[in-house]
Amino acid sequence: MSQPLATISGRPAPPLAHHFESMKQQHDSAVLGMWVFLLTEILLFSGLFVGYAVYRALHPEVFQAASQLLDWRMGMLNTFVLLTSSLTMALAVRAAQLGRHRQLALLLASTLALAGVFLVVKYFEYSHKLHRGIAPGFWFSPHGAEAAGLADLPYARNFFSIYFVMTALHGIHVLIGMAAIGWLLARARRQDFGGEYYYPVECVGLYWHLVDLVWIYLFPLLYLID
Secondary structure (H helix, E strand, O other): OEEEOOOEOOEOOOEEEOOOOOHHHHHHHHHHHHHHHHHHHHHHHHHHHHHHHHHHHHOHHHHHHHHOOOOHHHHHHHHHHHHHHHHHHHHHHHHHHHOOHHHHHHHHHHHHHHHHHHHHHHHHHHHHHHHOOOOOHHHOOHHHHHHOOOOOOOOHHHHHHHHHHHHHHHHHHHHHHHHHHHHHHHHHHOOOOOOOOOHHHHHHHHHHHHHHHHHHHHHHHHHOOO
16 A cells, blocks of 8 residues: 655655555566566567468468558558657656656657557558458458459468457557556646656556557568568
8 A cells, every 4th residue: 555755845755655665666666567567568479470470481472462452651650650659758757757747748648649640540541451351360351352352362361360460459559558648647737756756657658668669560570571
């Protein structure tokens, strides 16, 4: 159970949980816990990347042909959006460390808005594919394959199954990140963070950088197949 320390300038000092001896120990434990969690996330996506590598090695011509149906411009736009959001998130961590409350709130709101832009672009991309009958697995329409010029490539559904699973899982992580950033934004407006207590912003920032890093791998592997 957390309890506030002595007040500073009439406001409660950063909360220190009873099982920690100092704010530094609490900070280090939180960051270490986040790194352990991120390791499990890396293992999750690593399994998907291995599956991708196996199928691509078995059917390289299918992956090359099917990837032509992905709009690399939308993928590039989303790459730029997420890279920018990583910058605003990193600046938000710095603002929290310095106790710049207004700047922190603005940067978190900017990160949240950029994440929303990413999902909107992905929505339009998904809508276009589904409208043409291009979907994962058993929902992959023979008519859609014929219209897309993939009728002679029976394993095209494997590529799009991998595409939808990997990008949808990544999108779920974006949604989780947005929820966490929204929580930080609400607390930033209450001026909860400062020089002694900023590790919630740092931990969410680490998570968000991992989400961005996964997309940096997904973009060339799915959209830029020669």
